[in-house]
Amino acid sequence: MKRAMKLYFIIIGLTAVALAMTNDIIQNFFKDAYHINAFQRGLLEIPREAPGFLLILIVAALAMFSDIRISMFAQILSFIGIAVLGLVTPSFSVMMIFIFINSAGMHLFFPMQDSIGIALAEPEKVGRRMGQYKGLFTGMEMLGAGVVFAGFYFDVFSFERNIKIPFLIAGVLFLVIFFLFVYLNQAMHIEGNHPKKTKFVFRKEYKFYYILVVMYGVQKQMMMVYGPWVLIELLGKGTDTIAALVMVGLFVGVFFIPALGRWVDRFGVKKMLYADAISFVAVYFAYGMLCVGYVTGALGTSGWPVALAYVLFIIDKMSSQMGLIRTVYLKKIAIAPEDITPTLSLGISMDHIMSITFAVIFGAIWSAIGPQYVFFMVSALSLINLLVAYKLKVTWE
16 A cells, blocks of 8 residues: 555544544534534534535635645644644634634545545445545544543543543644644655646536435435434433544444445446435434424333434445445546546535525424424425436436
């Protein structure tokens, strides 16, 4: 394995630990430190997701830089945003500013992460390499979740104190990743794999990819916000429980994600998009039925009804990794290799338009008429994914 790829595996692993210390438990931070409700939680998605909405503009503004240098800038933003929140608990409005800065760094790195990974992968092993990247990411995220679980369980970590140790650990990791990118930049030049620059791209040939990412923007709210909010708000579970469930889901993902990469290479993108769509429809319908039971009192908030919510949380956590199917699909249909990074960036911006919009809508629906309707709505909308899989014409396999 080339030096550049080895460095990139290390970067992927450390990024996963940093996200386990921040993104995976940010909802508990909002609840414990600021005592927000479901509607306020939806509003908080605006500063969290706005960087994704603005991503295509940010990437266009940085077009003179390579993917590697943009990734370096992303780590600095991530560090600044989370380090401040690790040291103080500012007012709600000031907190949103630093959430925005941290989120800007993370969102800026997301398309670069896939683009750099694809650039380093052998042409005949793209699916396998993407599976390995995601598998390592999942395993290291599980390690980070384990540290978080132990820290909160034994009361070493707390979001009700000014000093938030998980956020400070993440800040240090973002700095380390920055310096690793410096070395990766040198290694890619030495190996003749020069980091490419980006430009804005919008092509009608990528229409199905755009539809898939738009739908992901809606579904992402379930994965990241309202699925966990069922456990936090309706069942009263704390950070240690969420971290433990994340850890279990990631443990399963260590084996599931690399297998997913192999399945994409073996069965093809079309069949895997069918599987992806069916999983979204089924999981969110099941979530909705559970919410009906919790709200009406037909289901208790202990015992097997809670265990079912745990199972859905874990399955949903794994479903979030199915995004590698979309990435491989884009690689297959890309008219030119240099289209990949800007198209990934545009895709993230498109999914965030939907994410911000539906975050507020879902928060209002949850508060006004009940959480079950949020899940039923997304389950129905996910039928669009099935339609895309049906319409997809495969010309490369």
